[in-house]
């Protein structure tokens with residue numbers, strides 16, 4: 636996780652980073668992911684329209700949302716949990732917002748686990764694109780109309796809304 640999200644932050648820096656989201660100043664919505672009652676990760680979503688200039692850099696389409704995610708327990712990575720977690724998040728949160736037309740996610744081409752995880756959910760990986768800092772990224776996309784192929788059964792995880800001091804879903 637540190638490779639893609641950077642070294643762990645101090646509690647103070649963590650609080651400073653997430654306080655605007657918890658207070659509602661930043662419209663990004665942050666969730667804790669639980670599996671069988673255990674908190675195992677986080678996922679967040681935002682509208683690309685609120686995130687220039689990166690939205691232009693990735694060619695975000697009108698109404699598209701972005702997502703970020705991680706499994707925070709090393710022993711649970713690489714065991715097929717990510718696709719279940721993200722299917723749950725996409726259905727229960729991201730596409731529950733009827734204004735969201737699709738999701739696009741810039742991912743370092745070297746983060747195979749992450750883009751493979753999205754491909755398993757039906758995202759189209761697309762071509763590799765240059766990224767600020769000289770790196771190369773994919774921008775896998777899933778359109779709302781292509782959601783139907785996902786298993787209609789609800790996966791077993793739950794997500795808890797931490798944004799704007801909201802309660803649980």
Ligand SMILES: CC(C)(COP(=O)(O)OP(=O)(O)OC[C@H]1O[C@@H](n2cnc3c(N)ncnc32)[C@H](O)[C@@H]1OP(=O)(O)O)[C@@H](O)C(=O)NCCC(=O)NCCS
Nearest residue numbers: 636639704705706712713714715716717747748749751752
């Ligand atoms: C990204 C993440 C959520 C994916 O969840 P996951 O449960 O680990 O994903 P999976 O176990 O389904 O693995 C996804 C794919 O990666 C592949 N994979 C597994 N281990 C791998 C490895 N060591 N190297 C490369 N690919 C690997 C698997 O083959 C799998 O594809 P397959 O089922 O078609 O074979 C999780 O790995 C994670 O939290 N990573 C750290 C944080 C991060 O990178 N977040 C995303 C930033 S964009």
